[in-house]
Amino acid sequence: MKSTILALFLASSTALYAADAAPFKIFTKKGDVTLEQLAGKVVYLDFWASWCEPCKKSFPWMNDLHAQFADSGLVVIAVNLDRDAEKADKFLEKIPANFQIGFDPEGTLAKTYEVKGMPSSYIIDRHGQLVASHIGFREKDRGDIQTEIETALHSK
Numbered sequence: 320m321k322s323t324i325l326a327l328f329l330a331s332s333t334a335l336y337a338a339d340a341a342p343f344k345i346f347t348k349k350g351d352v353t354l355e356q357l358a359g360k361v362v363y364l365d366f367w368a369s370w371c372e373p374c375k376k377s378f379p380w381m382n383d384l385h386a387q388f389a390d391s392g393l394v395v396i397a398v399n400l401d402r403d404a405e406k407a408d409k410f411l412e413k414i415p416a417n418f419q420i421g422f423d424p425e426g427t428l429a430k431t432y433e434v435k436g437m438p439s440s441y442i443i444d445r446h447g448q449l450v451a452s453h454i455g456f457r458e459k460d461r462g463d464i465q466t467e468i469e470t471a472l473h474s475k
């Protein structure tokens with residue numbers, strides 16, 4: 320019984336598939352970013368909020384991803400869902416991001432991507448295909464997610 324529950328949980332927290340990623344336009348402090356502009360890049364799209372405890376652990380890891388794979392074509396974008404931008408700013412003062420930060424205070428993009436938990440992340444390949452998604456962030460899953468990113472980076 321325990322193994323069945325664990326299997327169901329794991330199946331619900333990670334999904335692998337290939338489907339067209341929903342187009343997006345994300346507001347950042349450096350200007351809007353669209354999926355179309357990122358054609359040819361692998362995108363790690365992460366949804367987060369200032370109150371999210373696992374997000375505090377995922378940000379240093381996303382900084383590492385950005386440092387390690389940006390030159391290979393990875394773009395990391397973390398989309399904040401706080402209605403109060405000041406809360407996001409305070410979070411970022413404590414845990415700075417070396418990657419792009421987007422803002423979706425109305426949750427429009429989060430609804431489009433059917434975000435079900437914090438953080439939620441999506442891997443989009445160079446052809447605009449959504450190839451993986453994850454709900455939550457657990458240290459033990461970092462290797463698997465990184466492998467998915469590397470696979471997307473190496474596929475043409």
